[in-house]
Each structure stands twice: as C-alpha cells, then as structure tokens.
Amino acid sequence: MNRIITIGREFGSGGRDLGLLLAEKLGIAYYDKEIITGIAEKTSLAEQYVQQVVERRPSHWFPFATGHNFYPNLNLNPLQEQTLSIYHEQCRIIKEMAAKSDCILVGRCADYILQEKKPFRIFVYAPLEERMARCRKRLPEQEKVSDRELKQHILSIDKNRAAYYRFYTGQVWGDKVNYDFCANTASCPVEKLASAVLAMLP
Amino acid sequence: MNRIITIGREFGSGGRDLGLLLAEKLGIAYYDKEIITGIAEKTSLAEQYVQQVVERRPSHWFPFATGHNFYPNLNLNPLQEQTLSIYHEQCRIIKEMAAKSDCILVGRCADYILQEKKPFRIFVYAPLEERMARCRKRLPEQEKVSDRELKQHILSIDKNRAAYYRFYTGQVWGDKVNYDFCANTASCPVEKLASAVLAMLP
Numbered sequence: 407m408n409r410i411i412t413i414g415r416e417f418g419s420g421g422r423d424l425g426l427l428l429a430e431k432l433g434i435a436y437y438d439k440e441i442i443t444g445i446a447e448k449t450s451l452a453e454q455y456v457q458q459v460v461e462r463r464p465s466h467w468f469p470f471a472t473g474h475n476f477y478p479n480l481n482l483n484p485l486q487e488q489t490l491s492i493y494h495e496q497c498r499i500i501k502e503m504a505a506k507s508d509c510i511l512v513g514r515c516a517d518y519i520l521q522e523k524k525p526f527r528i529f530v531y532a533p534l535e536e537r538m539a540r541c542r543k544r545l546p547e548q549e550k551v552s553d554r555e556l557k558q559h560i561l562s563i564d565k566n567r568a569a570y571y572r573f574y575t576g577q578v579w580g581d582k583v584n585y586d587f588c589a590n591t592a593s594c595p596v597e598k599l600a601s602a603v604l605a606m607l608p
Numbered sequence: 609m610n611r612i613i614t615i616g617r618e619f620g621s622g623g624r625d626l627g628l629l630l631a632e633k634l635g636i637a638y639y640d641k642e643i644i645t646g647i648a649e650k651t652s653l654a655e656q657y658v659q660q661v662v663e664r665r666p667s668h669w670f671p672f673a674t675g676h677n678f679y680p681n682l683n684l685n686p687l688q689e690q691t692l693s694i695y696h697e698q699c700r701i702i703k704e705m706a707a708k709s710d711c712i713l714v715g716r717c718a719d720y721i722l723q724e725k726k727p728f729r730i731f732v733y734a735p736l737e738e739r740m741a742r743c744r745k746r747l748p749e750q751e752k753v754s755d756r757e758l759k760q761h762i763l764s765i766d767k768n769r770a771a772y773y774r775f776y777t778g779q780v781w782g783d784k785v786n787y788d789f790c791a792n793t794a795s796c797p798v799e800k801l802a803s804a805v806l807a808m809l810p
Contacts, residue, residue, distance in 0.1 A: 526795070531785070580784070582731070582733060582792070583735075585792065586792045586796065587789075587791050587796075588785065588789070588791075589790075589793070590785075590788045590806075594810075602804040602807040606796045606804045608795075
C-alpha cells in the first residue's frame, strides 16, 4: 500500500511549507491546489469557482443534514446538487492520487476520505499572532492590510475549514483524536518538524 | 536556562515510558512520582495521602472559585487549606527541580507552573482501547479486572486529571493549544516518538 501523509492546518501555520519539504525529503508527490485543478478539469467548472465552493461553509446550504450522513431521496436544489457533486469529485480525485503513488495531501478532508488506507495524519497549528506574522511576510509589499483585516481573514478561513470538515466528516476539525501528530509550528521551525515526522513514519 | 520538557498524558497512553526513554537518551533527570515524594517530605504528610489529595477533583471542595484565581480573604476550612498548601508545595518543588538541572517532568501541571521557563510541552494520548490494552499488559496476572472496570478506572483518572488541571491552570487539559507537540501513541511506538521529540527540541 502506498505511503500517504495528510496534513490539516490552521491558516497561516505553515502546513504547505511542511508538506512541500516532506515531499522533497521523501521524494514523493505533493497535492494541494492540484486537487482543485483536478476537480475543475473533471467538472468543466472554472477553477476559481470550484475554489469558492469548497471554501464556503456548506452548512449554509444544507441546514437539514450533514454531508457524511445524507438521507436518500432528499430534494436538492441545483446549487446543493452541484456542491455535493464537487465534493464527490474531490473524493474520487483524492482516492486516485492516493492509489497512484506515495503522496502528501494537504487539506480537503483527505485524512477522512482516505481513512481506509491508514494515512499518517498530521495537523499543524500556531497562535494567531504567529500566523499573522507568517502571513504578513508573504503579502506583497504594496498590499496594505490592517492587523484587524488580516486577523478577520485568517479567522474566517479557519471557521470555514472547520465547518467544511465538520459537515463532510462529522468530526471536529483540529481535534487531536483525529490525528496521529499535532504540532505547534510556533515552537519548532518547519525543517525540524519535517525531521520529526520522518522519525515517526511507520 | 535549563532544558525543561513537560509531559501531559492520558492515563495508559505511555507518557511515563516516553519520559523515561527521553531522560535516558538526553541523560537528564526524570521526575514523576518523585514530586509526590517531595511534597510528602516537605509537608510531613504520608505519601499515599498526598497522592490521594492530588488525584481528587479539587472542585468538589472549592465550588466557589478556581485555584489559579483565588479571591483573597476567603474563609477556607482546614481540608481546603491543606489541599491548597499541598498544591503550593508542589509548585515550589517543581520550580526547584527545574532550577536544579535539565529535566523531564510528568504531569502535575508542570507545563503551566513552569511557563516562564518556556518548557517544551508534550501531550500524549491514544484511543481508549489501546490504552486498555497497554494497562492490561502491566497488570499482575493474578489481578483480575473486567474490561468494564478497567475502562471505568481509566476514564475516572482522566476525568480527575482534567478537573485538576482546569482548576489550577484555568486551561483545558489536553487541548493542543497548550502544548508544543501532541502525539497519538497508538500510531507510533515510544522509541520512534522519542526520536521525533529529539528532532524537535530547541
């Protein structure tokens, strides 16, 4: 069975950096935005639109049930149907990626979708101030954002990720029981963290 | 400043094994039951009695406040006074241990008590079934305990630890935000986990 590593991450905590570094060290595939690109290709929807859909809170549209436990024969409106079909396409693509070769998958409920393949499930987090500082470093200089705006942006993305995860998995996003390893990236540089993960891998 | 590592742990998740192995690998002191022995020596109370007090839920006795935020001039009864003085003795002993040399401290709110020394804070956990299996391995053969009894014992100890931690720190026991590194010991043998910690240490 292929070696699969999934990374859940609070926005701005360095999950992408960790994933890229691990992929490089292990010489295996890395999938992040590629999942969105794959869905767009398969559904003929614009990539930006798919990105919007998967970043919105699905519970706004489905107040009656949760994605992992749908009642059959529900009358869904076209928007609800499209949202669900995008999720199902995402599941298919993630399973395809995991079947193809060893890989690292960031976000998108991959830990849950691939649970039968027993992935090594990482979650990274950090205090808000540290994540704000990390985000600031990446912002183009000309892009002026106040601390308040940046904070709101980060919290809003995390809120959506938590709701998305909850809706489709029935589990609590970031709850350590759903992961093999949770690390506070404020306490440890990504380089050291990658070495720690390598030491822990089965 | 001395290198301090604190380990919080769900009962039966292998926190003690990890601590002992790390202490051996790093060649530094390891404190677990020694904290209780120290309190007993300083307070002239029996070790077993101290153990009982620190394992009970303090909130039973202090329904009006929390240990980290006491109102002054409260009229405490002798039992409440003794419970608090045992905690204060514990704080003194833990600070003494941390000041003496590099060390590993297991449990007893050490992560909170030593927060100014910036310890590396680990929390280990595992699914209940795994912890039951680990406990069974340690039970003397003649000691017959049903699964139900063992489960109740584990859950009760964890409940007390959570309440004790909450009472004296105002924080949620096992909540990843209070730790640098949380590991599911069911996913990784203690030997590998120790190597991971060594890779992460500042």
